[in-house]
Amino acid sequence: MFQLNNQKIFFALKENKNSKSKEVLKILKKAENLQGLNLNEAAILINCRDKKLIEKIKEIAHQVKLKIYGNRIVLFAPLYVSNFCVNDCEYCGFHVRNRAPRKKLAQEEIKKQVEILEDMGHKRLLLEFGEDPKENPIDYVVETIKTIYKTRRKRGSIRRVNVNIAATTLENFKKLKAAKIGTYQLFQETYHKPTYQKLHRGPKADYNRQIQAHDLALKAKIDDLGIGVLFGLYDWRYEVLSLISHAQYMEKKFGVGPHTISVPRFCKASTVDYQPKYPVSDEDFLKLIAILRLAVPYTGMIMSTRERPEIRRQSFWIGISQTSAGSRTEPGGYSEKIPNSKCQIPNKFKIQNSKLNLKQFELHDQRSLDEVVFDICKIGYLPSFCTACYRVGRTGDNFMKYAKTGQIQNFCLPNALLTFYEYLLDYASQKTQEVGKKIVAGETEKIKNDIIRKELKARFLRLERGERDLYF
Secondary structure: OOOOOHHHHHHHHHHOOOOOHHHHHHHHHHHHOOOOOOHHHHHHHHHOOOHHHHHHHHHHHHHHHHHHHOOEEEEEEEEEEEOOOOOOOOOOOOOOOOOOOOOEOOHHHHHHHHHHHHHHOOOEEEEEEOOOOOOOOHHHHHHHHHHHHHOEEOOEEOOEEEEEOOOOOHHHHHHHHHOOOOOEEOOOEOOOHHHHHHHOOOHHHOHHHHHOHHHHHHHOOOOOEEEEEOEOOOOHHHHHHHHHHHHHHHHHHHOOOOOEEEOOEOOOOOOOOOOOOOOOOHHHHHHHHHHHHHHOOOOEEEEOOOOOHHHHHHHHHHOOOEEEOOOOOOOOHHHOOOOOOOOOOOHHHOOOOHHHOOOOOOOOOOOOHHHHHHHHHHOOOEEEOOOHHHHHOOOHHHHHHHHOOOOOHHHHHHHHHHHHHHHHHHOOOHHHHHHHHHHHHHHHHOOOOHHHHHHHHHHHHHHHOOOOOOOO
16 A cells, blocks of 8 residues: 655655756756656756756656647546535535535436536546535445436537545445446645645545555556645645655556646635645746656646636646636536536526535636637647547556557547547537637648548548547
């Protein structure tokens, strides 16, 4: 089971404070070749204060991202199913001290939420539940997953369901695996044990249960796992080295590192008065994203709508490969009117009582999916809704062997183009269609393999004739 070596992390930060430019450049040369970073090398970059060198760190992170993931940005939406929770976490809007009415979606309500998301064009969901053994038992989670997979709307369907639930038992992880989840995602929140214990009360206060949950999930044969911290709870420098340490442990013991690393920053909620003692500036935030990209080059990196659009744009360049869009952070939230959305939501499914809208946190990017897609295209990136790898077995160590060498692009680029072309045909606004088709044309010509490029163009025609869900 994973145990964090605090002494090693603090020593690395202390002993690598006064790095020289030559050392930084040597480390960047290694990172550029997709070799990752050890803790001392990451600490040297963390402690680097030279602005020109920091820009160099970001530039190399950009190159590393292109080698592994190209310029694709994978899109998903969170689906909050229940905000019942028995924990009392200082930073979370769902904390048990909050006496506001709670909301738990029935299966019919879940179905309607999924239909709304499908009408937006989403293909991937991240399920979110508060921890409550009575209200949110594992059978409820599994039933929800089944409801999502069988819900179809016109040409829309959810092809991948990722799950973010509290640390649980080996038996329950096996049930999640049997339900065909994609990634199991769990954040440590903070790896600093004294801070963790201070901020949590309830079952989640068990630090070891939290930090060792991924070990149990791997034993249950869930081979796609996501880790992360909530930046702002403790010193970001410590948290970054802890994330790298956790990723290295997973790869060494199981042969499979984290499929994703998430980088949420603390955001306020209406019922939370907690003030982070270690706020992370925009400058440091972008720097830490770049360092994580260099340290764990193969992992997908996730950014949520906690961040402002301008920060999201910059983060795409230096390392982020997945992002949420059109998000709502309360159960039933997609039944409310979404600004600039073309979705027509029946009145019977709109939440009439605003008191039920207990949000986990406030969003800093409230744009619709179409607006985010348009923006991604305008800055030269390729939006992707691809889920092919998970359905053909390119997961776990099988995925890693492709990701670490950059060969994953042989599958991901054509599949990203097919899913994006689907979106353009079925859901996009006129202005998004116009800019999107230019992106599709440009990216198609980048495919060097003549056979794949020819077949891809043939599949575009099949999509235009009404076929869907085509992938390599």
